[in-house]
Each structure stands twice: as C-alpha cells, then as structure tokens.
Amino acid sequence: xxxxxxxxxxxxxxxxxxxxxxxxxxxxxxxxxxxxxxxxxxxxxxxxxxxxxxxxxxxxxxxxxxxxxxxxxxxxxxxxxxxxxxxxxxxxxxxxxxxxxxxxxxxxxxxxxxxxxxxxxxxxxxxxxxxxxxxxxxxxxxxxxxxxxxxxxxxxxxxxxxxxxxxxxxxxxxxxxxxxxxxxxxxxxxxxxxxxxxxxxxxxxxxxxxxxxxxxxxxxxxxxxxxxxxxxxxxxxxxxxxxxxxxxxxxxxxxxxxxxxxxxxxxxxxxxxxxxxxxxxxxxxxxxxxxxxxxxxxxxxxxxxxxxxxxxxxxxxxxxxxxxxxxxxxxxxxxxxxxxxxxxxxxxxxxxxxxxxxxxxxxxxxxxxxxxxxxxxxxxxxxxxxxxxxxxxxxxxxxxxxxxxxxxxxxxxxxxxxxxxxxxxxxxxxxxxxxxxxxxxxxxxxxxxxxx
Amino acid sequence: xxxxxxxxxxxxxxxxxxxxxxxxxxxxxxxxxxxxxxxxxxxxxxxxxxxxxxxxxxxxxxxxxxxxxxxxxxxxxxxxxxxxxxxxxxxxxxxxxxxxxxxxxxxxxxxxxxxxxxxxxxxxxxxxxxxxxxxxxxxxxxxxxxxxxxxxxxxxxxxxxxxxxxxxxxxxxxxxxxxxxxxxxxxxxxxxxxxxxxxxxxxxxxxxxxxxxxxxxxxxxxxxxxxxxxxxxxxxxxxxxxxxxxxxxxxxxxxxxxxxxxxxxxxxxxxxxxxxxxxxxxxxxxxxxxxxxxxxxxxxxxxxxxxxxxxxxxxxxxxxxxxxxxxxxxxxxxxxxxxxxxxxxxxxxxxxxxxxxxxxxxxxxxxxxxxxxxxxxxxxxxxxxxxxxxxxxxxxxxxxxxxxxxxxxxxxxxxxxxxxxxxxxxxxxxxxxxxxxxxxxxxxxxxxxxxx
Numbered sequence: 083x084x085x086x087x088x089x090x091x092x093x094x095x096x097x098x099x100x101x102x103x104x105x106x107x108x109x110x111x112x113x114x115x116x117x118x119x120x121x122x123x124x125x126x127x128x129x130x131x132x133x134x135x136x137x138x139x140x141x142x143x144x145x146x147x148x149x150x151x152x153x154x155x156x157x158x159x160x161x162x163x164x165x166x167x168x169x170x171x172x173x174x175x176x177x178x179x180x181x182x183x184x185x186x187x188x189x190x191x192x193x194x195x196x197x198x199x200x201x202x203x204x205x206x207x208x209x210x211x212x213x214x215x216x217x218x219x220x221x222x223x224x225x226x227x228x229x230x231x232x233x234x235x236x237x238x239x240x241x242x243x244x245x246x247x248x249x250x251x252x253x254x255x256x257x258x259x260x261x262x263x264x265x266x267x268x269x270x271x272x273x274x275x276x277x278x279x280x281x282x283x284x285x286x287x288x289x290x291x292x293x294x295x296x297x298x299x300x301x302x303x304x305x306x307x308x309x310x311x312x313x314x315x316x317x318x319x320x321x322x323x324x325x326x327x328x329x330x331x332x333x334x335x336x337x338x339x340x341x342x343x344x345x346x347x348x349x350x351x352x353x354x355x356x357x358x359x360x361x362x363x364x365x366x367x368x369x370x371x372x373x374x375x376x377x378x379x380x381x382x383x384x385x386x387x388x389x390x391x392x393x394x395x396x397x398x399x400x401x402x403x404x405x406x407x408x409x410x411x412x413x414x415x416x417x418x419x420x421x422x423x424x425x426x427x428x429x430x431x432x433x434x435x436x437x438x439x440x441x442x443x444x445x446x447x448x449x450x451x452x453x454x455x456x457x458x459x460x461x462x463x464x465x466x467x468x469x470x471x472x473x474x475x476x477x478x479x480x481x482x483x484x485x486x487x488x489x490x491x492x493x494x495x496x497x498x499x500x501x502x503x504x505x506x507x508x509x510x511x512x513x514x515x516x517x518x519x520x521x522x523x524x525x526x527x528x529x530x531x532x533x534x
Numbered sequence: 535x536x537x538x539x540x541x542x543x544x545x546x547x548x549x550x551x552x553x554x555x556x557x558x559x560x561x562x563x564x565x566x567x568x569x570x571x572x573x574x575x576x577x578x579x580x581x582x583x584x585x586x587x588x589x590x591x592x593x594x595x596x597x598x599x600x601x602x603x604x605x606x607x608x609x610x611x612x613x614x615x616x617x618x619x620x621x622x623x624x625x626x627x628x629x630x631x632x633x634x635x636x637x638x639x640x641x642x643x644x645x646x647x648x649x650x651x652x653x654x655x656x657x658x659x660x661x662x663x664x665x666x667x668x669x670x671x672x673x674x675x676x677x678x679x680x681x682x683x684x685x686x687x688x689x690x691x692x693x694x695x696x697x698x699x700x701x702x703x704x705x706x707x708x709x710x711x712x713x714x715x716x717x718x719x720x721x722x723x724x725x726x727x728x729x730x731x732x733x734x735x736x737x738x739x740x741x742x743x744x745x746x747x748x749x750x751x752x753x754x755x756x757x758x759x760x761x762x763x764x765x766x767x768x769x770x771x772x773x774x775x776x777x778x779x780x781x782x783x784x785x786x787x788x789x790x791x792x793x794x795x796x797x798x799x800x801x802x803x804x805x806x807x808x809x810x811x812x813x814x815x816x817x818x819x820x821x822x823x824x825x826x827x828x829x830x831x832x833x834x835x836x837x838x839x840x841x842x843x844x845x846x847x848x849x850x851x852x853x854x855x856x857x858x859x860x861x862x863x864x865x866x867x868x869x870x871x872x873x874x875x876x877x878x879x880x881x882x883x884x885x886x887x888x889x890x891x892x893x894x895x896x897x898x899x900x901x902x903x904x905x906x907x908x909x910x911x912x913x914x915x916x917x918x919x920x921x922x923x924x925x926x927x928x929x930x931x932x933x934x935x936x937x938x939x940x941x942x943x944x945x946x947x948x949x950x951x952x953x954x955x956x957x958x959x960x961x962x963x964x965x966x967x968x969x970x971x972x973x974x975x976x977x978x979x980x981x982x983x984x985x986x
Contacts, residue, residue, distance in 0.1 A: 125897060129920040210942055214931060221923060223953055302773075306953055321754075325774055327954045348976040355978035445577060467971050468581040471673060479666055479974030488979075489970070490662055501675055501758055501967035502779045503955040515953035518941070519919050522931030524800040526807035527940075 112288035113297040116252060117304040120225045123282035124250040128222050130279070132199035135246055138277035139195045142242065145273035146188040150181050156265035157234065164258055176232050177259055187235045190493075194242045197492045200511040201248045215521040220514040222248030224306040227287070227298055229254045229320060231312035234262040240309075241270055241284045243495050247513040250280075252305065254287040254295060256312075299324035306515075311496050314423075329504055329512075331496040334364030334451035335423045336481045339440045339466070340384075341457035342375040348478060349380060349456040350387050356454060356481040358391040362425045364497060365452050365484040369420065370395075370431040371440045377404060377433045385409055393427045400433035420447040437462055441469045448472060451499055452481040473499060473506035564740040565749040568704060569756040572677045575734035576702040580674050582731070584651035587698055590729035591647045594694065597725035598640040602633050608717035609686065616710055628684050629711055639687045642945075646694045649944045652963040653700045667973040672966040674700030676758040679739070679750055681706045681772060683764035686714040692761075693722050693736045695947050699965040702732075704757065706739040706747060708764075751776035758967075763948050766875075781956055781964075783948040786816030786903035787875045788933045791892040791918070792836075793909035794827040800930060801832060801908040802839050808906060808933040810843040814877050816949060817904050817936040821872065822847075822883040823892045829856060829885045837861055845879045852885035872899040889914055893921045900924060903951055904933040925951060925958035 109115055127135075146153070157179040164174050200220050207217040226249045228240045237253055244251035255263040267286045275281035287298055299308065302325040309329045310320040321330050338356050340349045356367035372380055381404040388395055389409035396415040397405060405412040419430040420443070434440045444453050454476035455466040467475045474484040484507060486494025491509030498504040504512040561567055579587075598605070609631040616626050652672050659669040678701045680692045689705055696703035707715040719738045727733035739750055751760065754777040761781045762772040773782050790808050792801045808819035824832055833856040840847055841861035848867040849857060857864040871882040872895070886892045889907075896905050906928035907918040915929045926936040936959060938946025943961030950956040956964040 125921075125923075128923060208942065210940070214935065216941055218958075224923070322777055327952065329954075345976070351976060351978055355980070359978070359980050463973075469577075471577075471580060471676070472969060474970040474972055476972040477974070479972050479977040480979055482979040483666065483972050483974075483977065484970070488662070489668055490660065500779065502781075505967050506670075506970050515957050517924060518926040518936070518958050520926055520928040520931050520935050521915075522929070522935075524797070524803060525931040525935065526803055526811070527932055527934040528807070528811050 111297055113294050114301060114304065116285050116288055117225065117298070117301045119282040120250040120252050120285055121304055123280040124222065124224045124248075126280050127245070127248045127250060127283055128201075128224075130248060132201075134277075134279070135199065135248065136195045138245060138274050138279050139191055139242055141273040141277040142238070142245075142270055143188040143191040143195075145269050145276075146184055146191070146238070149269050150184045153184055153262070153265050153269065154179055154181060157259075157262040159261040160259050169258070173232070177234070177262070179234055179262060183235070187238050190235075190239060191242045194246050194493055197246065197510060199246065199248075200514050203511075205516055212525060213523070214525050215519075217519045217521075218516050219519060220511065221517050223513055223515050225250050225252060225304065226513060227252040227254065227305045227308040227326065229295065229298070229308060229310045229312070229316065231256045231316060232259075234259045234266060236311065237263050237266045238270065239493075240495065241267075243493055243510060244513060245274070245279075245283060247510045249306075249513055250283045250285075252285055252287050252298065254298060257290050260290065296323065299326055302326045309496055327503075329496070329498050329508070330500040331498055332364045332451075333423055333449040333499060334366065334497075335369065335421060335447065335449040336365060336367045336452040336454070337369045337371055337440075337444050337448060338367045338454045338456070338481065339371040339434075339437070339444075340373060340376060340380055341437060341455055341459065341462050341466075342373040343459040343462060344373075344376060344380070344456040345458055345478075346376070346380050346383065350384055352454065352456055352478070352480050353384055354387050354391050354393075357388065357429050358393055358427065359480070359482055361427055363482075364423075365481050366425070367454070367481045368423050368429060369447070370429055371434050371443060372401075372431070373437065373440070374400070374433050374435055377401075381405070381431075381433075382408060385412060388429065391427070393429055396428060396430045398432040401431045404433075423449065437465060438469075441466065444470055444472075449499060451497070452476060452484040454479065454481050473497065563749055565746050566753060566756065568734075568737050568740055569677065569750070569753045571734040572702040572704050572737055573756055575732040576674065576676045576700075578732050579697070579700045579702060579735055580653075580676075582700060584653075586729075586731070587651065587700065588647045590697060590726050590731050591643055591694055593725040593729040594690070594697075594722055595640040595643040595647075597721050597728075598636055598643070598690070601721050602636045605636055605714070605717050605721065606631055606633060609714040611713040612711055621710070625684070629686070629714070631686055631714060635687070639690050642687075642691060643694045646698050646945055649698065649962060651698065651700075652966050655963075657968055664977060665975065666977050667971075669971045669973075670968050671971060672963065673969050675965055675967050677702050677704060677756065678965060679704040679706065679757045679760040679778065681747060681750070681760060681762045681764070681768065683708045683768060684711070686711045686718060688763065689715050689718045690722065691945075692947065693719075695945055695962060695965060697726070697731075697735060699962045701758075701965055702735045702737075704737055704739050704750065706750060709742050712742065748775065751778055754778045761948055779955075781948070781950050781960070782952040783950055784816045784903075785875055785901040785951060786818065786949075787821065787873060787899065787901040788817060788819045788904040788906070789821045789823055789892075789896050789900060790819045790906045790908070790933065791823040791886075791889070791896075792825065792828060792832055793889060793907055793911065793914050793918075794825040795911040795914060796825075796828060796832070796908040797910055797930075798828070798832050798835065802835055804906065804908055804930070804932050805836055806839050806843050806845075809840065809881050810845055810879065811932070811934055813879055815934075816875075817933050818877070819906070819933045820875050820881060821899070822881055823886050823895060824853075824883070825889065825892070826852070826885050826887055829853075833857070833883075833885075834860060837864060840881065843879070845881055848880060848882045850884040853883045856885075875901065889917060890921075893918065896922055896924075901951060903949070904928060904936040906931065906933050925949065 203220040205218045271281040395412045396419040450472045452474040486507035655672040657670045723733040847864045848871040902924045904926040938959035
C-alpha cells in the first residue's frame with residue numbers, strides 16, 4: 083500500500099508536466115483528445131525550418147482565396163442566425179466575411195511569411211570557465227490555446243502566427259461564428275496537410291458548451307498556454323479558473339498626464355488622439371490628469387477640443403470649476419470614473435497637484451496598460467518613466483501607439499497586461515520558450531576541473 | 535441597478551490587476567496587509583540604482599555577522615523542537631545554523647553585490663519608421679512570494695536576490711524553521727531599514743496555518759509571482775491552487791542516453807556522475823537509455839561502475855539479459871520506474887532500438903528537466919538536441935551542470951521546469967519583467983505621418 087501511495091503521489095506530481103501514460107493514454111473526452119493530437123503535432127512542428135513553415139502559410143493564403151465562396155457561404159449562415167436573434171448591426175458587421183475581407187485575411191497571412199522565424203534564435207551563449215559551451219535557444223511553446231470572441235479573422239491570424247512560431251494551435255471561437263470558424267479551420271487544415279505538415283497543427287476545440295472550455299482550461303501538461311482575447315469577463319474567467327498558464331490580455335484604463343511644462347498644442351493633439359481616434363480599443367485613453375499649474379491655460383482648450391470630438395468629460399471639482407461657461411459635455415465625476423475603462427466617447431479628468439500626485443493616481447487606478455506624459459521638461463519625462471510601471475510609458479506620443487504593428491513587430495497575437503513571460507504587445511518571440519544546450523567533452527561535476 | 539451591476543463588473547475586472555481602492559483599502563487579514571505593505575515597498579524599490587541596493591546588501595551581510603549569536607540561538611530552539619519530535623538527523627542537519635554556516639550565508643550575500651543589476655537593462659530598442667524611439671527596459675517584477683521548505687539559508691538567499699533585482703519579498707518558510715526564519719528576517723529588516731530602504735522590502739508571511747498560505751496564493755494583483763521551492767507535493771499544490779502567477783520549479787526525471795556511437799569511457803563517467811555525484815537533487819539522472827548496437831559492450835562496464843557507486847539498477851528485460859552474471863544490484867523494472875524520480879541511489883535502465891526511440895521514451899516519461907546524450911556522431915548530437923524539448927539538453931556532459939552557478943549566473947533562485955517566463959536555472963534577470971518606453975515629438979495615430 084505504501085508503494086502504491088508513493089506511486090500515486092509521483093503520478094500526480096509527474097502529470098503536472100506530462101500526462102502520465104500510466105493513465106488512459108488516449109483520453110476519453112473530445113477536448114482532451116484534441117489536445118493530445120495537438121501535442122503530437124507540436125512535436126513534429128518544433129524542428130521544422132522556416133522554409134517549410136512558410137510554404138504551409140503560402141498554401142493557406144492560396145487556399146483561402148480559392149475557397150472564398152465556401153467560407154463566405156458558411157459565414158452567411160452565422161450572419162443569418164445573428165440577425166434572427168436580434169444582434170446589433172455593429173456586432174453583425176464584426177462577424178461578417180465578404181470576399182474582400184477574406185482576401186485581406188489571406189494577405190495578412192502572406193505578411194506573416196515575410197517575418198523572421200523566432201525559433202532557433204540564440205538568445206545568449208558563452209563558453210564557461212570549464213570549457214563547456216552554453217547556448218540558450220528559442221523553441222516553440224508547443225500547444226497554444228486561443229479563446230476568443232467576435233471576429234472570425236482571429237481564427238486565421240492566430241493560426242498563422244502559431245504555425246510560423248512552430249506551435250500547434252487549439253482555437254475556441256465564439257458560438258456566434260461557429261459555422262464560419264468551422265469552414266475556416268477546414269480550409270486551414272487542408273492547406274497545412276497538403277503542404278506536408280500535420281493537419282492537427284490547427285484544430286477547432288470540439289464542443290460548444292462552457293464545459294468544453296473548462297476542460298481546455300484544466301488541460302495543464304497538454305496545453306502550454308492559453309491566450310484569451312475578448313471582454314473583461316472572459317479574461318477574468320480564464321485567469322481565475324485555468325490551471326494552464328494564461329497570458330492575460332487587454333484591459334486598458336490608460337492615462338494622459340499633461341505636465342506643468344507641457345507644450346499645450348501638443349498636449350491637446352495627443353489627448354484627443356489618445357481618446358477619440360478609436361475609443362473602443364484597449365490603448366485608448368480613459369483618464370486625463372492635468373498639473374494644477376497649467377490647468378487654467380490648458381483645460382479650456384482641451385475641453386473644447388474634446389467636445390468637438392464628441393467626448394463627454396467626467397471631471398473632478400477643479401475641472402468642473404475651470405469648465406464653467408464651457409461645453410455642456412462636462413459632467414461631475416464619481417470615484418468609479420477613475421477606474422472605468424469606458425471604451426466610448428467618455429473620459430475622466432482630474433487636476434493634480436504635482437507629477438508625483440499624477441503617479442500616485444496612476445498607481446491606484448491604472449490597469450497597467452499605457453500611460454502618457456506630455457512635457458518639455460527632461461527631468462519630468464525621466465521621473466515619470468522611472469516611476470510609472472505599466473506595459474508602456476509614452477513621452478510626447480499618443481497612447482494609441484501601444485500596438486504590435488506600430489512597434490514594428492509585423493504581427494500581434496494580443497497585448498499582454500501581465501508581468502510574466504510577455505508584457506505589452508506580443509509578437510512571434512512571445513509565442514516561444516527557450517531551452518539550454520550544454521556541450522562538453524565528457525565534462526562531469528566534482529572532478530579536478532575548476533568550477534565543477 | 536444596471537449601473538451598480540456594471541460598476542460591480544468593472545470592479546471585478548479591474549481588481550484582477552490592481553486591488554480596487556473602492557474595496558477596503560487596507561485589507562483585514564494579516565497576510566493581505568503584508569502583501570499591501572510589500573507592494574508599497576516595491577514601488578519605492580523599483581527606481582533605486584544598483585549602488586543603493588548594494589549598500590543594503592552589504593549592510594545585511596554585516597548584520598548577519600554581527601548578530602550571529604542571536605540567529606544561532608533562535609535556530610537552537612527549532613533544532614531542539616525537531617529533535618523532540620523525532621526528526622531524522624539528515625533533516626536536522628539541513629535545519630541547523632552554526633556560526634560557520636551563518637558566515638557562509640553572509641558571504642553569499644556579498645557575492646550577490648558583485649552581480650550586475652538586471653534592472654534598467656535595455657532589452658531591445660529602435661527608432662520606428664515614423665521617428666518614435668522605442669525602448670524595452672527591464673523592471674522588477676514587484677512583489678515576489680517564496681514558499682519554501684527546509685534550509686533557513688533560503689530565507690537570506692532569496693531576500694538578497696529579490697532585493698538586488700528591485701523586488702519586495704514575502705517569505706513563507708516551513709514551520710520547523712519558524713524561530714530561525716523570524717530571527718533572520720528581523721536582522722534583514724533592521725539592516726535594510728538602516729540602509730534607508732523600506733523595511734517592508736523583506737517580510738515573513740504572518741501565520742503558520744495552511745489558510746495563510748492559501749491567502750498568499752490567492753492574492754493576485756498584490757503579489758506578482760510565487761516561487762515554490764520544495765517537494766513535488768508542495769509545488770503541485772501551489773501550481774494548482776494559486777491565482778497568483780507561479781514559477782514551477784524542480785521535478786527532475788533526467789535521462790542519460792548512450793548512443794550507438796558513444797565513447798564508452800566517457801559514457802560511463804558521465805552516467806555515474808549524473809546519477810551518483812549527488813543523487814538527491816533535481817538534476818541527478820534517473821534513467822539510462824542505451825542504443826541496442828552498443829549495449830553489449832557498454833552495459834557490463836556501466837553496471838559494474840554503477841554497482842561500485844552503490845546504485846541499484848531497475849532494468850528492462852534486455853538490460854537484465856546483459857546483466858546476467860553481473861552485479862546483484864540489477865533488478866527488474868516495472869513501468870512505474872520510467873517515470874520515477876528516485877532521488878536516491880537507484881536508476882532505471884532500458885535498451886532502445888534507436889536514437890528516435892530514445893527521444894520517444896523521453897517525450898513520454900521525462901519531466902522536461904535535463905536530458906543528456908553521449909555520442910561521437912555530430913548528426914546524432916544535432917538530431918537529439920533538435921528533438922528533445924527540456925529545460926536543458928546536454929551533449930557529452932553530465933546532467934549535473936543544469937545549475938545557475940554552473941551556467942555562470944552567479945546566483946540561482948531555482949530551476950524552472952515550466953515554459954513560460956523562465957525555463958531552466960533562474961538568475962537575476964528572471965526576477966524581472968519589462969516595460970516599453972515610447973518617445974515622440976507629439977506623434978499621433980491616423981495622421982499624415984506614414985505608419986500612423
């Protein structure tokens with residue numbers, strides 16, 4: 083019994099990394115079987131050179147264009163269902179795939195072909211004092227799970243990025259796009275298989291229930307990472323319930339701080355662009371902080387510009403006082419406004435006593451995404467960038483630049499708001515891990531050699 | 535009600551990153567209060583230059599030496615309790631702090647002073663096509679929680695590494711070392727505070743119950759990472775129950791594969807060293823795989839050498855056959871032996887048909903720590919390193935080199951067996967995150983500038 087108990091303990095300990103073959107080797111549930119197949123496919127993908135993966139991506143792009151009709155027809159089913167269910171036109175538009183949109187998706191896949199392959203990059207290397215060669219190289223993560231809402235193009239974008247970085251992907255889209263995603267994945271798998279790679283490099287997670295998502299989240303050891311892309315509620319669920327490592331994306335309560343020594347014209351431009359150029363995305367600004375020494379000069383202009391852009395300002399008392407006689411779109415702020423990610427034409431605004439007060443406010447209320455300072459003072463810029471801890475600190479630039487394409491990554495799997503593994507916009511290298519290669523000539527520890 | 539529900543949703547969404555100040559700003563429980571204070575301390579530590587942190591470390595080293603008597607006396611309480619409880623002498627030895635050991639710990643702290651500070655390193659940087667300067671710089675993780683068993687020196691080692699990398703540390707040691715750890719942390723806090731840094735940079739997690747550990751594990755948003763160091767059961771509990779990001783350390787079911795074209799003398803040396811130089815650690819080899827073409831020549835010598843080192847071999851049928859008339863310390867293997875991390879003078883052994891068969895065995899049974907190949911064939915070495923996915927692949931070197939000191943890191947917080955954030959031996963850079971600094975001249979998106 084002792085031996086059995088010890089074995090059971092080890093089985094449990096081991097299975098946190100690899101599912102123990104002493105357990106059922108082919109799991110019963112469809113989700114776990116898909117994960118098992120993905121893992122097998124990942125083992126085959128890992129050593130593939132870039133040229134082979136690029137051929138598969140080109141095959142995908144070609145197949146999307148050749149089979150556009152099939153894709154658009156499946157999509158029409160989803161759109162019809164959504165209309166019948168009374169879904170808003172905005173959401174339906176996000177769901178819709180036209181032939182032009184399919185062509186654009188195919189072009190995006192070809193753009194991924196042009197990107198460098200992160201796999202095999204030597205991150206660091208040296209020769210140790212004892213003569214051993216040490217190399218740290220990039221390797222694929224293995225099996226990447228993407229849980230996403232809305233737009234079916236994510237199906238293809240995510241698959242392309244995962245394939246390029248040598249990973250197998252498990253896709254779990256929203257049920258409203260089920261027919262579209264099923265058709266897209268069929269096209270992807272045919273192209274991948276036709277190019278000589280395992281078709282299981284790309285799979286749709288079977289099942290439409292919450293239970294299948296839960297199984298995916300508990301498949302630690304078979305799935306290497308989960309990336310949820312969608313609303314705060316989806317992300318929170320995955321973060322809290324998953325035993326598979328998660329990369330948390332998205333929530334952006336971004337701040338623009340206008341310093342005492344800001345260039346006012348620049349500050350107005352940056353403020354309006356950060357808030358109103360595209361309010362519904364995570365890198366849009368949600369709070370304006372203004373140094374008290376510049377408030378009287380800056381706020382009237384800023385409020386007018388924001389009003390012209392259709393933005394409602396939720397202001398603290400000092401903002402309201404300076405808004406007297408100004409646009410009617412300035413309303414009193416409550417404390418909840420400081421932490422609200424509006425994703426709309428609304429912004430919170432407060433006057434602060436100092437740069438340090440702005441930093442304190444940010445530390446208290448920010449989601450850690452992006453904070454911008456507008457200033458002509460080198461000391462202020464330096465202090466702000468030192469003290470603010472978010473994925474991105476912008477100096478005299480819009481918060482809207484926090485974006486993989488803008489950063490020159492060529493592609494983006496999402497913007498991570500967590501601190502481990504990846505932080506900020508995530509490109510291909512963030513879909514990799516590393517391993518060490520140690521090469522000796524018979525080196526052993528504790529021998530006559532120094533440093534053993 | 536709708537507004538309240540919306541607010542509640544946002545509160546929950548926001549609090550996954552930052553604890554909402556709209557909730558109780560100073561939490562009731564001692565554990566969460568400690569985490570709150572750690573977070574405040576971390577904000578003060580983050581911008582500190584290396585010189586200031588090094589001064590604090592030197593103060594710690596001095597204080598340890600000056601207050602050795604106090605530390606050793608507290609330790610004697612723990613040792614007495616352990617003896618009275620019938621604890622084994624091996625464990626008591628691990629627990630014991632003598633004046634020499636305290637001096638050695640102080641020396642280790644001075645060694646950390648000599649290491650480069652990872653904070654502030656520019657990981658990458660470029661000027662974007664639109665003229666924006668982009669920099670990715672290393673920043674501290676923030677609040678690091680260490681949950682550890684056994685040796686009280688971990689208390690000081692971990693605190694020193696965290697402090698050097700600008701992090702505040704929350705230490706949760708074992709109850710058997712409670713008096714020792716309490717005394718050590720008192721000395722550390724006095725030294726840190728005396729050097730002008732916040733004493734809360736170093737705290738012992740209050741409470742001795744499982745409940746306090748559980749609170750620590752659920753303090754996502756206040757604690758940035760948890761690093762469990764100890765047995766498989768502790769690690770598994772933390773990995774499964776924590777909502778705070780975890781770095782999984784330790785389990786090492788390491789393999790030595792002796793290829794058809796191995797240098798037999800080298801293979802015997804590497805095998806014995808990997809298994810028997812220090813069997814109780816994670817990088818000790820637990821399974822030997824031998825290519826069938828070399829088995830007849832290699833195994834008799836290997837088995838004799840292992841027997842001389844006091845190692846019992848658990849062999850497959852082909853190993854047993856070749857062991858006929860050899861040492862009596864060769865016993866039949868059961869399937870559990872392939873996945874067992876013995877941590878003792880035992881090793882599993884199998885003859886495999888080919889290198890690829892060895893790789894398949896490793897994929898099935900390994901914990902992904904370290905796998906070694908002994909071969910004179912460049913093609914075999916290349917194929918093995920490409921196909922094996924573990925933290926470390928060793929070619930013609932002992933598995934025992936997977937170690938931060940051996941890799942030249944100067945210090946090691948643990949060996950990560952997971953794929954995200956850190957993999958393999960972890961040094962100071964692994965205790966950091968990064969942030970982007972974007973500097974423009976009033977840059978906005980969607981303007982006339984290209985690439986906006």
